[in-house]
Amino acid sequence: MDWPAVQPDDAASALLWRGEAEAELAMRVKIRLKRIASRKEILKRDWMKDDSVLRSMLIMRNPNQGTPFPLMPAEEQRLGAMWRKTGSDWGRDEIIAAMHLYEQLQGKPISKIAGSEVEQLAQKIGRAPTGVYNKLMNLRALDPRDGRTGFEGASKLDQVTWDEFYDAERQEIDVRRLSAERGRLWDGISEGAETSYPSLETEERRLSEKSTEWLLAHYSHRPRNLAPQRRSQRAATYERDAIVALLRKRLAGFRCEVDGCTSERFETSAGEYFIEVHHLIPLAAGGPDTLENTAAVCPTHHRLMHHGKEKRKITALLSDKRSKDKWL
Incomplete structure (x- = not known):
């Protein structure tokens, strides 16, 4: 980031203009573009309306009164968690947390509004409330006990995890084992603490579809990463013997x-x-x-x-x- 100043448009921004880049001097601020979201990674405004942290952002309350909009520390942390998780596959640990909540909500209405059990789980695992709600509906589609229609599109890992804890003969979830595994994976982890920044391997996979020419063009215009920023982060780990x-x-x-x-x-x-x-x-x-x-x-x-x-x-x-x- 830089302070605003009257200056020409940066050459690197030419790659981002839909039409011709502006050539005249104007009040501008330099930013460093670190990542561009794919279509499935875009954060949607409607998701934030159900989020107890993000719904109070200035851009949500006064979207037409200026730009850029400052973020409070809690808002920045929550946005970062969602940004890192949106568009990524659910892991077994997340599916178990969702399955545990699904069983707890049996016979109860499932809501994703701020303050609901769904939204509280979304805060803990770093997902959007809509994403957690959709996962519960995926589980409903796998549940032979529930005659209501869930959402199709459950992953193979959803099915494997469901089969791991669902007793088909007794037609019930082994709540004791599920609760124990959920506790092993999640107890002691605060909201968003298990989320991490994308690894180098993850970013390489995301960019692998781009051509070498595209990568070279962006490399030639972006600032050189000569002194990489040191970043501390928290992650879920397992006690090893x-x-x-x-x-x-x-x-x-x-x-x-x-x-x-x-x-x-x-x-x-x-x-x-x-x-x-x-x-x-x-x-x-x-x-x-x-x-x-x-x-x-x-x-x-x-x-x-x-x-x-x-x-x-x-x-x-x-x-x-x-x-x-x-x-x-």
């Missing part, structure tokens, strides 16, 4: 357990060979932090098991190896 991690490394002889691994080993400053511990069923997906659910892998195979095409195949092979282990 150091005994499990160290035992897994030692039982594997500090070697990668993927058959045929040819990655070159190297020693750490402590004089031990470097190896990483991977959870076969991720902790975020409810996997246990146990020897049976871990494997020692080199950095290359660790990344492959998170992002590679053959991650399911290698995970299956390592899971089979764990099933044949004999514990002392």
